[in-house]
Amino acid sequence: MSNKNRTTLYIGVTSDLEVRVLQHKAGLSKFTKRYNLFDLLYFERIMGMENAIAREEPAPLN
Numbered sequence: 001m002s003n004k005n006r007t008t009l010y011i012g013v014t015s016d017l018e019v020r021v022l023q024h025k026a027g028l029s030k031f032t033k034r035y036n037l038f039d040l041l042y043f044e045r046i047m048g049m050e051n052a053i054a055r056e057e058p059a060p061l062n
Contacts, residue, residue, distance in 0.1 A: 001037040008035040013052045017043055 001010040001024050010032055014020040021040050027033040046052040 001032055002039050002041050003036045004039065006041075008037060009041075010035075010037045011056055013049065013056050015049065 001012075001021075002008060010024075010029075012020070023029060024032040025038050032038070044055065046055055
């Protein structure tokens, strides 16, 4: 999720994308409400919550 100026980015994992986006747009997340992050920019469908969480983590620095 991001704001209209694309200055702040929220990354998360959910098992129900539609519900989670509606929660963000309704202001139920303190972080997304504080920074007006109402635009879904990108999503990936990943099998297994553990795999999704691993994908969410930043890549290690070499």
